[in-house]
Amino acid sequence: MPSTNAPWSARSAWAFVVLALAGAAACLLVPALRPTTAVVAVCASALLTLAGTLVHRPRGAAWPLLVLMMAVWAAGVVLVGHRGHLDTTSTLLVWAGQAAAVTVTVHVARSGRADGRCRETASATRLDLVVIGAVLALAAAQLLAVLAAGGGDVTGVVVATVDVALLGVLLRFALTRRGLPPSSWLLLLAACLTVAYDLGSALQGRRLALPGEPEQALGVLCLALPAAAALHPSMVLAFSERTFARRRRPSGALLGMLPLVLVPGGTWWVAQTAGVPGLPGWAFPATGALIAGLCLLRAAQALRTSEHLAEHDPLTDLANRRGLARAFEERDERTAHSLLLVDLDQFKQVNDTHGHDAGDALLLQVRDRFLAATGRRGLLARLGGDEFVVLTPASGARPVADALLHALAAPVVLDHLVLRVGASIGIAHEDGTQGGTGTPGPARLADLLTHADVAMYTAKGSGGGRAVVFRPEMRSAVAHRYTLGGEIRQLLAGRAHEVGALEIHYQPLVDLASGGCVGAEALVRWRHPRQGLLAPDRFLDLVTDNDLDVALDAAVLEEVLDQVVRWREEGRALLPVSVNLTPDSLREPDLADRVLAALARARVAPSLLHLEITEHERLHEDGPATRTLGLLDDAGVHVHLDDYGTGWTSLDYLSRFPVRLLKLDRSVVAASSDHDAPLVAGVQAMADALDLDVLAEGVETAAQREQLLRLGVRYGQGYLFSRPLPAREFADAFLPRPATATSQHLPTG
Template sequence: MGKQKKFFDDLLTVLHRKEKDRELRDLYAELMEQNLDGMLVVDQAGIIRYANKAASRLFHRKRAKDMEGEQFAFDPFSTEISEIEIVAEGDRLVSVDMQAIPIRWKKETMQLVIFRQRSDHSQVRENLKKTTERLHALINASPLGIVALDNSGRVSLWSKAAEKIFEQGEKELRGRDFVQHLSIEGSRLHDLIERVLSGAQYTEYELVEKMDDLDICLHISATPLRDASGMISGAMLLIADFTETKRVQQALWNSTEHLRRVMTHTPLTIFSQDIDLRYTWVLNTFCGLSAEEMLGKTDVELFGDEAVAELVGLKQAAMQERATQRGEITLQHSGRPYCYDITIEPILDVQGEPRDVACTALDITVLRSVEVHAAFIAQHDMLTGLPNRSLFRDRLQQVLVLAERNGIEHFALLHLGLDRFNDINQSLGHALGDMLLKEVGRRLQEVCFDADTVARFSGDEFLILAHNIRSSQDVVVLCRKIFAALALPFCVGEHEVFLSAGIGIAVYPDDGDSVDSMQRNADSALHLAKDNGCGSFLFFSPDMNSRAMQKLALENDLRHALEREELQVYYQPQIDLLDNAIVGVEALLRWQHPGRGMIPPDQFIPLAERIGLIEPIGAWVLHTACRQQVAWRDAGLPPLRIAVNLSAVQFQHGDLKQTVMQALEHSGMRPDYLELELTESMLLDKSGDMLSTLRELKALGIGLSVDDFGTGYSSLSYLKSFPLDVLKIDKSFVSGPDVNAENIEIVRAIVAMAHALHLKVIAEGVETADQLAQLREFDCDYVQGFFFSRPIPAAALTRLLRDCAQASDFGRLAQHASERNEDYAVA
């Protein structure tokens, strides 16, 4: 009785689940109703909810329905087989076996109580049982499923192999119609059995049965059984299960289909072409074309002869050379360029002759766009779009070489500096100041010839390389044109601004015959022109030494700045976008000159590098920052990662690793809270010393980041060559009036690329909530910028950190960033 649990669970489940096959449910209900054992379904309160016919006969009731709703007199919760006595017909006591089985009935937990009447067994029956058991043992040893049917198609024998195949036991099937009970393909199998029972000697039949949503694939051999008189008494079925073979085939198909679906969501396009290079199969779009648009066509038909010459050449080479070909191609469709890294593999027949080509194409359009843009910004000023000083120096060098080779008589270098621009910038704000610089650059280009080069040198200074100079008078004319263009009012926002400028001029060959000498002399002339008042221009003369005197004075002051405690370290917070918490700060060097006020880093750091002071200054910044981090920690503030900028000179000279270790040891700071920021130009040095030093620092647990990513050389190769942790996206991509949709897509691409390389990303220059929301959408990791805080002294940042620790939401503090920055800066 205990072995019937699974059958009845399944049976009752089938009775109450909503399936389309009503016939199957009716059959199961009938089987339960006609079962020879008495069956009751009793709920948790002991109330009878269902009784079959056998139960009504056993309890001497006319109808099974009469028992429903009555209280059950025995314990319905005992799962052990127990003997009970009940009053049967004629008031006689009858001994029966009772067992309760927990079941689910109409979405409730109930008990199925089964009754079986006892009787004595004779010795003959016992012997027959043993003989039957031995016979069953032999049958069950067969790997084939063996099923015997009587002449009405009902099961009389059911082997263990059959149980395994159909997952149903002999007790469940004995006496039941084989075809109907298993819900097999009834009509076909029924005809097979009818033919065998009619005397057909041997028949084979294959069928697929649906069980538990799986296809059970069977091979059935059938032969008739005859009694002692030779009459057909039934049929014997031998059943072989070849489901596993079918499942392997299905798994292979599923794997192929899964791969197809996965590949559909990758940037890879996979396609094949026949010997005539007509597309026969395409997965994913190619140059914006769908598979339907490409199938049956050639590249020439899709893109034109000239456009696909290189692509077709690669495919033909793959077939002719019977070897893989790889290349980078650029195609255009609907006016849009597409760039692909394409690999072409020839497909050979059994004779080794090419019959098809298989191609995989990786869309690298965005990557190439990033590289092109990175190459552009490496040589151009991102604000004005003009050549930067690096490109200007290259062009000046080229002109000098041509002048010496071809005997060009004259050309001029003009160094222009705007008057009082810092005052204008502070009064109008940086945004309007940037707009003003862009308009200055545009006007300078308008007054110069196309062959001339107008470049932005730095800040409010511009350089002009003027060709076709026959005499100094030509330079004077150009200067007056420049002054006239700048004299026109500039409309920025709601303001009308008037500008003037000073110009220093160096003329080849009288004022220099090298890049440095020309720039140095034009710069000297500019400073003297500035001293003469607004709107002045001066040609260089040998007696100009004011620039040299000023430089010498600045050098002398810088040599004493450390000992006089004029250098200061400011800190700007870095915010984790996951929880809006301050998780780090960047240490920024400032020089509070007693006579000149706050000197920007770009004015004294290059000087410190040139005169050999950057190493002691850099070491001082590192020690100061580490001590401050420990001071914050000891004050009970949350631990912060602190980022310190490094100069290339610190790598080229001295022992950087020793300097860092000393700073950590003297301060007691943990190495994993220190992050060293490198420039892209520093990473171009792939020498063993540079790479070795970075790996040693990395081994200490120190983090390494690339500062201002995208503004330098932006070669993606070094990202894999060096043990980096973080990319810092330059603020020119994030904020400013020149940020456009292309910049936004480049930021998205940089974040995705960095994450693919397991690098974190910090975006600099975040000034607005919209910029912050955009970076969140891109899954940027960290941000810093004026929206949260300007760079502020350590004491001010300490107060800021305490306020953040007390506030429930740092984002709320960020909403009042401008007021907060002013308060902390003043404090």
């Protein structure tokens, strides 16, 4: 991570850039200052590069090599300034700096191998390498031709030829990368300026500008910019693989080819300027034409890549909505087709419980299974989220749907997770028949998607895990569902009177031995203005589909506390009331604060509120639920584990959360009618060992009650004692006035 040490902050780096620009301007405008300014600038740059490297301590060998390069170049500049000419010693120092620069370049190139991890296709990457290879081959051939010709000092033209090729590669790198940190941009600019400085010097037959020459202004910037990069906190990222792996989109990669196209012309210009014979004149335009042709091929590849990205989903690489539309347009219109809309059941819970990375991994495995199930019988696409679409001939729609459902029969294994996922499928036939065997008629993709969506929601409403073919009469049922979903959103958003009101019913929790009421569970109902009193199974799934679980929990808690206050004002004997919490509420980090604030506003004792959590959806260990429930338990709010025996990981919840009471699910209680009821007996034994109370749900017969008592279960709830009652009826039946009140209630210790 970048250092946060204040003296070496970004401001220091930019301040040094400003000073370097001022020094370069002084060199240009005041010739007498050039020797002194150049020496001071190069020494300060070398020292600051070393200081920045010592302070930020980057990994790898690149920065130490850069420090070495700066040091030897500084020594060469100082020596030239002292002697007034370029001698053997200063020349050796300059070449040593060049060697260090080449070593840094090789190190960067090796780090840049992360390019292969980008999203471009392998063929595009190979084509890039061919273009770069052609440029380097031209430079190498020119060097060999110049060396073979001899005829004087050819060092300058050799260096200049290398500089032209290197400048093209540097500019390509700058144009094809994205998200580079400031230190990388400073180093890139320094490298380009250094190559330009070196090119000018080489064409004049020397390696450094002599004291008093205007080129020293460029030299000041060349040496100051790496120092500014070293001072910047982002310098630790300058040579990282992640930095080099960030490529621009295909259009950016194509733009990066432009500098390479100019290299043949630049190489020819160097040869003409130096007057040194090299390759034949026709070799340069021929190579330029070859590179230009390769770039055109690269442009075609970039266009194909862009088209592919535009019509395919970035996660699964399946066709997206646009790709599906193209496939629909290109279908054989002589054959009736069907559209299968596949929606994964309970996918949201996977994302909420295990995180979006697990959700993405699940989608990839589902994609592989769906591709195998579909085969060549149709096109598989992903519209987004957990929705997949298959376009297939209508005659094969049902077999494909069955194959998709069968593909999800086995659990999905993700590292240490074992997930079961189902699907609901809606089928819409292009010919409008249920079997898809009629004569195809004109159809729009939007209509088929709408019909498939209606059928899919019908499948979900029927319990999921099935495929349903669209029928026109389904429209009214789905429209009703959409209407009801909008009304529940209005109800929870503003408690609008025209959509009805929530109504809380209370079911007593009783002591099995005495039959006395020890508490109540709050159960929500919806008093609808046209449909009457709606039970939870009529609207709770709509609450979840519209992400309103948290809002509903808050509304129920508020209403329960208001009712407790009303009972208190009536002088009733108060008993604890249990309120259900959904996993979405438990994922809210401020839940404990909101619950305790609501209790304080109502002036209700925390011991009168019990919160019930379920184990149907596993709560992530890194989430806020453990801390939240711990805070509430410390304040006196008890936690009960509802529907025990039907969820994910019971023992895990008992170890993580401060559970006081287990509520046996009614399916477990039904087993108590067996002769030995080993399951209930085992749960009771475990609860005794953990000092937990047990309450049995769904007690409907006296025989069940007696069996539970024999097994040691202390509390019960069910129709044997009472159905859920409106607040007034519950109070009259179970909350007597003080004169007749009993002190029996659920334990609070």
